[in-house]
Amino acid sequence: MEFKGRAADLDLLNAQLRSVTDGSGATRGRAVIITGRRRVGKSRLVQEFCDRSGLPYVVFQATRGRNPAAEREDFVATVASSPLGHAELIGGLSATDWNQALRTVALATSADGPSIAVIDEVPWLVGQDPEFEGALQTIWDRHLSAKPVLLVLVGSDISVMEALQSHERPFFGRATKMTVQPLNLADVREMTELPAAEAMDALLITGGFPEIVQSWRPGTSRAEFLREAVANPLAPLLVAGELSLLGEFPESSRSRAVLEAIGSGERTYGAIAARAGGSGVLPAGTLSPLLNALQAKRIVAADLPLSTKPDTKNKRYRIADSYLRFWLAFLERGIPLIERGRGDLALERIERSWTAWRGRAVEPVIRAALVRLLPDDRWPDTEAVGGWWNRQNNPEVDLIGADREPIAGALRFVGSIKWLEDRPFDRHDYDALARSVLAVPGTQVNTPLIAVSRSGVHHDLPLAMCWGPEDLVRAWR
Template sequence: MDGFVGRTRELDLLNGMLGRVTRGGRAGRPGRALLMRGRRRVGKSRLVEEFVERADVPHLFFTASAQPTVAADLELFVSAAAGSTLPGAALFAGQAPQSWDAALALLAAALPSDRPSVVVLDEMPYLIATDPGFEGTLQKIFDRELSRRPVLLICIGSDLAMMEALNDYGRPFHQRATEMVVPPLSPHDVGEMLDLPAAEAFDAYLVTGGLPLILDEWSLGGSLHDYLASAVTDPTSALLVSGERALAAEFPPQSQAALVLRAIGSGERTFSSIARAAGGMSQASLIRALRLLADKRIVDVVLPLSTQPSRETRYLIADPYLRFWLSFLGPWLPEIERGRGDLTLARITSSWTAWRGRAIEPVVRESLRRLPAGLLPEEAAVIGGYWTRTNDPEIDLVGADRAPVARSITFVGSIKWLEHGPFDTHDLGRLLLHRSRLPGADERTGLVAVSRSGRAVEGVTLLTPEDLLTAWGD
């Protein structure tokens, strides 16, 4: 399978930056820096490896790990530099620099001055965690040495919040680097990669989150059941291993954040229910854990969307794959490891329709945000949902001019994601009732039905899986 379906845009951006390095810069400073971020297992490193291979220029690719000391990081860096294709790689032979200042000065001396090169620092947040001064040292060497050479410096990280903050005002790298976000493969990319129809492409996206490593294990045109039957019964499959490794890299297993994440993953969405599921955690501890999870972009914090303010906050797992893993795989790893993945598969099969109906909601909302103009009854600047404390009413889709407190509501909608259940008269009646109870909506507010199986009634704007998939196309 082609692991670069949907990565054309990213490769073009990288090639464009290397082209600017090749052409040179103002005042004799051709060097460029790029801060690349994206979720773990999304394929950032593989993307850059492919770019470097295609560029065919001298390069150093250094991947940091969670080393206990700066000395250990430096030893690994020197080893990688000595084995690189930089023309001055031999300068590192037998060297043992005692600081990053010395190591990066050696790197500058090893770079070519007459042709472009690429230096990659993968998992840079690990280097900063071990040596908080690394960021400032890199900035100093970049300003004094690297920017004067035709080199593209690519710094990669999976800690989204940290990588985003590196370019903030007051930080050493402020306005020195271009930022690039590598997203998971989209539902459109997933359908194209696996040769699946639209509805099945969304199913595959809900399970894999668009992570290339997991999709590589899915056979071309294969059904969801066939894939799960193979992956869930194999303790070494990427579907099982990726979630465990991603969480282990972020949190110790018994940390409060990990406990809270498991509670949300099990289906709890409110502050009080999460506190109970996390073992009666104190309010202060829960607030800290939720803030950490939100800062790391692992949990979304959402409010009802209407013309009236609300405090009915909900907490949702942001990543589709992690939602699936926490719901069906993480709690049952011991069962799978002792050879009873069949029990896990049966559990997924029996709960799939109900779980999918809830899990598809944020994906549908994001799809509607991306839709071309003209497919919705009226354009909306923001799209969310609406609920009350008792969930009566609970509305899947609300379009509005702003959030969280809107001035005007542009449409309300319902999601019905069943294989053999079209949007019907009963669904329409329920949507009309809920519209009448939504602050800011009235009988003129447009109605939208997002249905996997079409509709059996008029009076709504219908959107199908095929319509949604077009929102993710290039």
């Protein structure tokens, strides 16, 4: 399948490789830690990078739950069969620990020319054998860092991969970090060949996960894509969510219950505790660690109201990627219907709630796009974009532009999002926004008002700025 997108990620990896080939780094070798959500395309990206490099490389992918001795044996065999310059020296060798296993990479790589060594699913190796990290540090310091080698460590458990770089861990300070994000709005538009507004729909449904975006036939409308997906129980749109969740959260786990509560639309701590607790409220001593762990894994995000007044206890939780949010809201309950041939009922449920669901799901994507567009000539001091709400969510303001976050020094604009196909941002929307302005701490009577609208704005409204779908795509180019 043709590899599309990821130009920025490939550029980052190529820059690290140039440091190796030019010998311009502090050490001859370079190490990169690559992390990102499961199924976001990390392994495919690294394979494409290796193939395009034209250099000898080895890629080893660990197996979850495998016996450590068998894992080391497979590692050595993979190095021995690779095109690395001196791989023939490894034939017949065995390794009784990870020091010996990782040393084979140093033996197989040449000192005369650059090469690439990739170890995928590193968190599984860390979990299998507590000696792995120390062995990695030892072999890197004594052997690999002195050779023209780019060592790439890949893993989906973000909390584990970040811990590798923490101060008390053996590999601290030896690698740069790179996070692979889902495909962005511009990538999704290019791959689906849809107009900007419809590409946003595609992004919200697929989350930018490559295998799902690639299943979207170019030019296919949202309605047709969903109709085809719910007619096929094996469609990537249906399967990827369950595989992703089962890989980290069994159905019976408390974390899964918390995710499902947030995915169903609960946003406050109390509402999540009540929903996830089943017959009773989930105790704070249980829920708080679960939420912290889900945030560390970048699966759940917690937003705070942005203004000049701190309000740290007024968090709103959401599923961090829109695909999993879509899957939890619509597809998890719909899969039994789809499996018995009643995808039409699942589709009806989606259509009934689509406009309301999209109106909420599009907000973090739009905020992220504005952060990329700003600051600019019109808003030279705007470096943070968020939302604002009080405890009663009345009012709830979609967009706040500020000089910094989480507590602003000054607010630059207040705005509203209207993402409807059949109605532009009109006088009614403007008046509602104007009434909300002075409720936000830090605003003045002359604070500029802005809008982001899927269908444009009425021409006679005194807005300081309006952004539309094409502007949001431009943010990612």
